[in-house]
Amino acid sequence: MPQPLVSIICLCYNHERFLREALDSVLAQTYPSLEILIVDDCSTDNSVRIIREYVRAHPQIRFISTGKNLGNTKAFNIGWRASQGQFILDFATDDVLLPGRVAQQVQQFQKLPPDFGVVYSDAAYISDESAHLYFHSEKYKAAPDGDVFAEVLGRYFICPPTMLIRREVFEELHGYDEGLAYEDFDFWVRSARKYKYAYLPEITTQRRLHHSSLSSSWYRKGNQLLASTVVVCRRAAALVQTERERDALARRLKYEARHAYLTGNFTEAAQLLQLLEQTTGTPLLYRFIRQLNRRRIDLGFLRRLYNRLRYRQ
Template sequence: MDNIPLVSVIIPCYNASKYLIEALDSIIQQSYKNLEIIITDDCSTDNTYEMLCSFREKDSRIKLYKNDVNLKLPTTLNNMIDLCTGKYIARMDADDISLKNRIKEQVEYLEKHPEIDMCGTNAWNMKENGKIVGFYKFPINDTAIKYSACIFNPFFHSSVMLKAEVLKLNKYNSNFRYSQDYELWIRIMKSYKVHNLSKKLIIYRLPEMATPEKKEKQKQLATNVIQEARHAFFKEPFNLNDCSISDSYMFYRLAKKEGFMINANIVHLVGYQILRCILKLENIIVTNFIIMQKTIKRK
């Protein structure tokens, strides 16, 4: 790229000293260098702020702020968004790790595809002790992501990069203590196009076990978001013919588990060719598929 756009990376911190060095180093050492790294400490009670001051002395791209009172994550993020001056805004959590080419690959994709307003990536899973224990594979294209949003959150918060103009117009809902990212993605997807890179470009640290009270609150808020997604994206049946067969099969399995998509709807949603692959993967005899197809055509 001839004109390399500035990327604003926003990193909120609260009692993050345990993993902060790994997380910040992963951004500082990105192969893409035209960054401003905006960090806010939300009144940590450990030595997070002191560590951040040390980082700031070593890298002039770091712009460090500290809240006077604990504002919680959504409000802190919204304040950071106002401070961004880059063309793109990238999210990063203080306990995850971005792989070296993460920012570079996302910028290149967004520059080559101006119709896309938000871009995430797939991720490796890591335990607290630093051991990689697996990976997540999310759907890739806009249609597939919107469909899957009716079942689960289709983006890693730490992996997302957006056009700054989009995020400045669509900020986090401060009423969502949990699932604030999921709620925001749904609002953005109603008006904008989104994408996930198939590469695993972040390492997601699996969270500690939540308390029963926190779990219940998280479940309640996530349920509200899912209902909003289904209301927004299930008004008309989806045409998934432009999705990969593996994505379509994944949707079928998830939707089947959720209980809101059955045989006839499968045909309508994913098309005969993809359905044939699904049925083969399900070990259903192809002749049964042909019979079902003929029956549906007669209706």
């Protein structure tokens, strides 16, 4: 019986330093039925030269150039729409797949009914120099299975590069939302409303943490990441069906509104606080924050002090 085809969409943008290790990890997969597509989002370093070298040595690899820099969501959508696999793996070429990654997750899928759309796993975080930092499960406890909609509203617990996804999920969602600055939260909200998730308690992936990572600039004033979070929270509010889900969304809104206010993103803070009021009402503390936010009173030093004490930043 033939094994289902898995499409690995390798997204590259200026990953010259890490690209060989990443592509070698794809080629080292023990799972035999693979489709490998490399999508380069108009890199300005030597990434394309390295990619062409791999394509010459491994003709099974397909190379797609976006032609101009489009960003992750658009570049990925080009890749998955050009693919044929029953399962899709979104792989950034600064990360590393462990050899049994695909085989383990396909095996997990084969034990599950078709309403499970995503299998995710544990991961090891590594530095720019490939030194081990910590395991995802050490920092983010209790990985749930099944209906995870309320969980994804309320907290972060999925390591994004560990996901293997049924093709039908992307077809249902029409891929990532290209109007957003990042894809993860929106994908979780929209997919988890209809599909179940399964957790594989194995280390399958090494995720690289950069000194200047996307998350480090999340609440920088004027950053489009936070504006995208507001869009997704509004979308989530239209999808909630139970009291538990509303409470989970309220927890997310409080967290995001608090950080938006304390980083001077007053417009986004106001939008999040308004959505909180519509969702469950506004507790006393957040009514106070709303007043401070309206007057644009800068208390950002409190967040900076907290980070300095907790993280020694």
